Amino acid sequence: MATFSGVLHADGYAGFRDLYEPHKLGSPPGIQEAACWAHARRKFFDLTVSSKASIAEEALRRIGELYHIEKAIRGEPPDVRKAARQHGSTPKVEALR
Structure with missing residues (x-):
């Protein structure tokens, strides 16, 4: 390294x-x-299983939106994926923050 x-x-x-x-x-x-979002998502999912945590459910919904963006750009060239992430994902991540 x-x-x-x-x-x-x-x-x-x-x-x-x-x-x-x-x-x-x-x-x-x-x-x-x-x-990746999988590890963060798992923590929110665990909260929804152990209790009715509406904020965790909202986080899962928003992370799901990010997954939809990734699905739409899967297989595209790196520059296209980067542009789509900056345009679509960045505002969603900032709103989630």
């Missing part, structure tokens, strides 16, 4: 966290995290 720079798509394993911080583990400054 000492020479890698770019985007690293990994699951939510906490051991990867330091890779995204250049001052730790001797990581180069150019590693950008590409996280």
